[in-house]
Structures are given as structure tokens and as C-alpha cells.
Amino acid sequence: MAIIRKSYFKYVAGITCLGALLAMFALLGCTASRQLAAKPGAQLWGENWGRCHNIRTPSSYSDAQWEIVVTHMRTRANLTSDEADKILEFLKAAN
Amino acid sequence: MKPFVATISILAMLLIAQPAFAQDSRSGTSFTDQSKFMLAGFGFVNAVDQKGEISSFQMGFNPILLWQPSRKFFFESELEFAIEEGVTEVTLEYAQLLFLANRYVTFGGGKFLNPTNVFMERLHPAWINKFPDMPFGLGGHSGVPILASTQVGVQARGGISMGSIRFGYAAYMSNGPSIVVEEEAGEGHAHGSAGVGTANFNNTSDNNGDKAFGGRVAVLPWRTLEIGYGFETAAVGDASTEFKDVRSRNNVVDLNYVDDLSFLRGRLDVRGQVVWLDIDNPDVHPLEFDNSSVAGYGQLAFRPGIGKAFVQNFEFVARYDFQDLPSQVEENVDVERISLGLNYWFSPAGVLKMAVENITRKEMLGDENDYRVVGQFSLGF
Numbered sequence: 103m104a105i106i107r108k109s110y111f112k113y114v115a116g117i118t119c120l121g122a123l124l125a126m127f128a129l130l131g132c133t134a135s136r137q138l139a140a141k142p143g144a145q146l147w148g149e150n151w152g153r154c155h156n157i158r159t160p161s162s163y164s165d166a167q168w169e170i171v172v173t174h175m176r177t178r179a180n181l182t183s184d185e186a187d188k189i190l191e192f193l194k195a196a197n
Numbered sequence: 198m199k200p201f202v203a204t205i206s207i208l209a210m211l212l213i214a215q216p217a218f219a220q221d222s223r224s225g226t227s228f229t230d231q232s233k234f235m236l237a238g239f240g241f242v243n244a245v246d247q248k249g250e251i252s253s254f255q256m257g258f259n260p261i262l263l264w265q266p267s268r269k270f271f272f273e274s275e276l277e278f279a280i281e282e283g284v285t286e287v288t289l290e291y292a293q294l295l296f297l298a299n300r301y302v303t304f305g306g307g308k309f310l311n312p313t314n315v316f317m318e319r320l321h322p323a324w325i326n327k328f329p330d331m332p333f334g335l336g337g338h339s340g341v342p343i344l345a346s347t348q349v350g351v352q353a354r355g356g357i358s359m360g361s362i363r364f365g366y367a368a369y370m371s372n373g374p375s376i377v378v379e380e381e382a383g384e385g386h387a388h389g390s391a392g393v394g395t396a397n398f399n400n401t402s403d404n405n406g407d408k409a410f411g412g413r414v415a416v417l418p419w420r421t422l423e424i425g426y427g428f429e430t431a432a433v434g435d436a437s438t439e440f441k442d443v444r445s446r447n448n449v450v451d452l453n454y455v456d457d458l459s460f461l462r463g464r465l466d467v468r469g470q471v472v473w474l475d476i477d478n479p480d481v482h483p484l485e486f487d488n489s490s491v492a493g494y495g496q497l498a499f500r501p502g503i504g505k506a507f508v509q510n511f512e513f514v515a516r517y518d519f520q521d522l523p524s525q526v527e528e529n530v531d532v533e534r535i536s537l538g539l540n541y542w543f544s545p546a547g548v549l550k551m552a553v554e555n556i557t558r559k560e561m562l563g564d565e566n567d568y569r570v571v572g573q574f575s576l577g578f
Contacts, residue, residue: 149420152455153423153453153455154319154320154325155324155325155545155546155577156542156545156546157545158545158546159545162545166231166233167233167235169233169265170233170234170235170263170264170265171235171237171263173263173265173271173297174263174271174273176297176303177271177273177295177297177303177305177354178318178319179319179356179365180354180355180356180365180366180367180415181356182300182301182355182356182357182358183297183299183300184300185356185358
């Protein structure tokens with residue numbers, strides 16, 4: 103059982119790494135926002151939507167439906183709200 | 198991991214990261230905002246012809262309910278309808294309430310797809326998966342599961358961009374798997390367990406108070422490549438038995454590369470994922486053996502980008518997958534499979550797939566080869 107206890111150390115290390123990553127996100131978040139601001143919604147749409155499956159055309163859904171679909175994709179693909187907002191803005195404009 | 202330690206760890210991480218969230222001050226928690234509802238999902242029909250077995254058709258229908266009562270709240274749920282031996286079975290694939298706290302973090306609770314691996318969370322739906330079936334070891338649909346397909350618990354997840362590099366993360370606490378110490382009569386393998394010594398991932402309830410803790414961190418060094426590492430640690434022994442201190446550890450690595458390559462004149466889709474499951478050896482019968490399992494797959498897909506639209510709708514796919522269980526596990530049959538397939542996309546979410554698979558089972562008396570042909574028509578909506 104003592105051997106089993108040793109495994110705790112690995113996961114304490116894992117948790118520490120996750121915490122460190124989040125802290126890094128916190129420190130660099132402001133810089134990230136400026137970089138992201140340069141990317142248009144169409145580019146973000148192309149970059150993120152094709153990563154898992156085929157891209158549907160903007161006319162596939164209504165504006166209201168896109169709002170739901172983009173939120174669904176935001177949570178699944180770990181997008182920031184800024185990225186999701188830009189993509190949604192593009193889809194509505196192109197619809 | 199003790200629930201207290203896990204909970205404090207998650208809260209500490211969120212507090213550390215809180216300064217980054219302060220920029221997003223938009224409201225949207227009011228349910229008086231425009232509430233939106235949508236029905237999506239997919240359906241499929243399979244045809245399977247395997248040497249030595251009676252050919253058969255299978256079908257499934259998975260409606261997905263999406264409800265956004267306000268800007269900050271979101272609910273998603275998927276049901277799975279399937280016919281098993283003449284009976285329609287309904288499974289709650291996932292049902293999760295999400296709170297979109299700010300730019301970089303979303304909290305979720307309920308039953309959700311396992312965030313430790315990309316395949317189960319993003320690629321397994323029939324209209325997305327390039328093959329009619331799933332790789333070995335994932336979720337119990339194919340082979341013996343060594344990874345949970347879903348979790349019941351709470352999670353925090355999100356992403357952030359730093360320059361041209363993006364990161365994604367997820368951390369969760371959930372009901373853990375349990376270790377099988379005796380044959381369970383009537384238990385099927387789908388979404389569940391196999392024999393003694395394997396983990397049972399039917400985790401709608403837990404067999405001890407020590408919750409599972411896991412997560413995934415992913416980096417996208419450029420827009421076409423995503424590399425991820427996921428893990429889970431959990432107590433798997435029943436709290437009232439001598440196996441109460443037995444723990445399991447999942448480690449998962451994945452690689453995803455999708456790009457339109459001009460020199461290939463088409464779209465290349467490369468996927469790979471390896472899952473390890475290690476369960477402690479308590480030196481007590483019947484679990485007194487080195488209990489380590491591994492499963493993984495590598496997949497290539499190519500869709501031409503030149504020629505007539507008819508030609509561009511074709512997609513060529515190849516996959517290698519394998520599973521290796523401990524020799525002491527009753528159902529142990531190390532297996533590997535090479536699959537070649539041809540897909541035709543009628544629409545972005547409608548596809549006809551045909552695949553030929555060569556399956557090699559490594560039995561004690563020598564390898565045994567099987568061929569099977571699988572077809573599928575699937576449609577997402």
C-alpha cells in the first residue's frame with residue numbers, strides 16, 4: 103500500500119502544473135487580447151471550425167441558430183468569448 | 198484523490214487565474230434575455246459483413262438538444278437511440294449545464310463527454326468520425342474500454358491565445374470508475390466493463406468517496422496542429438473492501454493536424470491518440486498482477502481539392518489501431534487492426550463510408566486474422 107501512496111506525488115505535481123499554466127494565462131491574457139484583435143472573424147471561423155469536422159456554409163443556419171451553435175462550439179473547442187463573438191459576427195454578416 | 202484536496206485545488210487554480218478574467222464585465226445572466234432552443238444531432242445506419250459471422254445492419258439516432266436561456270447559461274444534451282436485439286434502447290449520452298463565466302473559463306456540471314481525450318469529446322459522432330466504427334479501447338463501442346467515454350461531475354474549461362499560440366484546458370472532478378473483482382452476470386461490455394481486473398466505467402454512481410480527478414491541456418503552436426495531454430486519477434476499489442486503496446491512472450496523448458496543402462492539392466487530416474491505463478497491484482487475489490493496458494490509433498485522411506466537385510467529394514482514409522490488455526485479464530486478447538476506407542460526402546454533414554478492416558488477434562496458439570467490410574451512411578443535422 104505504501105507504493106500506492108507514492109502515486110499521490112505525481113498528481114500533486116500534475117495539479118501544480120495545471121495551476122502554473124492558468125497563472126501563466128492570467129499574466130499573459132492582456133497581450134493575447136491584443137494579438138487576437140487583429141484576426142477577423144472569417145479567419146477564426148476557418149481556423150477553428152475545420153479542425154474537427156467539415157465547415158458548413160453560413161446559410162446552413164439562421165442567425166438565431168448560429169448563436170446557439172457557436173456557443174456549443176465555444177465550449178467544446180475551448181474558444182474564448184472574443185473568438186466566439188467574432189466568428190458569430192462574421193456568420194451573421196455572411197448569412 | 199480526496200474530494201477536499203481536489204476541490205481546493207480546483208478553486209485555487211481558478212483564483213490564481215482570476216485576474217485574467219476581470220476584463221470581461223458583460224452581463225448576461227438574466228433569463229429574461231432572448232431564450233433560444235435548437236434541435237440538432239445525427240443518425241446513421243451501418244452494414245457489417247465479417248468472415249464467420251452473419252452479416253447485419255445496425256442503426257442509431259442521436260438527437261441533441263441545445264438550449265441557451267441567456268448569454269451566460271447554456272444547456273446541452275444528447276440522447277442515443279439504438280436497437281439491441283429487437284429492443285429500442287435509449288441512453289443519455291450527455292446532459293450538462295454550463296455557465297460561461299468570462300472570456301477564458303466555462304464551468305459545467307452534469308454528465309459530459311470525457312475531456313481527457315479528443316476522440317471521445319469531439320470526433321466520435323458518426324457524421325464526424327472518418328470510419329464507420331471507433332478505434333479500440335475507447336468508450337466500450339469497440340474492444341475493451343480503458344477510458345471513460347463520459348464523466349458525471351463538474352468541470353472547468355476554456356482556452357486562451359498567446360500571440361499566435363493557442364492553449365486549451367479542462368479540469369474535472371467526477372464519479373470514478375470501479376475495479377471488477379468478480380464476474381458480473383448480465384453485464385454487457387458496451388460503455389462498461391469486461392472481466393475481472395478491468396475497470397468498469399459505468400460511473401453514474403461511485404463505489405467510494407474518493408472522486409476521480411482529471412483534465413487535459415492542449416497546445417496549438419500553429420492553427421493547423423493541436424497536441425494534447427490528458428490524465429485521470431481515481432480510487433477504483435469498493436470503500437468497504439480490502440481493495441479500497443487501489444487506484445487507477447489514465448494518461449492520454451493526442452495529436453491532430455488538419456491542413457489544406459497545396460503541394461498535395463487537397464486537405465490532409467492526421468489524427469493520433471494513445472491511452473494508457475494503470476491500476477495498482479494490491480497483492481490480493483484476484484488482482485495480484487501488473488495491471489497495465491494500452492490502446493491507440495493513428496489515422497490519415499485525404500480529400501482532393503482539385504477536379505470536378507464529384508471528385509472533391511471523395512475522401513481516402515487509413516487507420517491503424519491496437520489494444521493490449523494484461524495477460525491475466527480474462528478477456529485478454531491483444532488485437533490490432535488495419536483499416537482502409539473510402540468516403541463520399543454528399544454534404545458537409547452527410548457521408549457514405551465504406552471500409553475494409555484486417556483484424557489480427559494475438560491468441561496463445563498463434564495469430565488469428567479476420568476481415569470485415571463495414572459500410573455506413575450518416576447524416577448530421
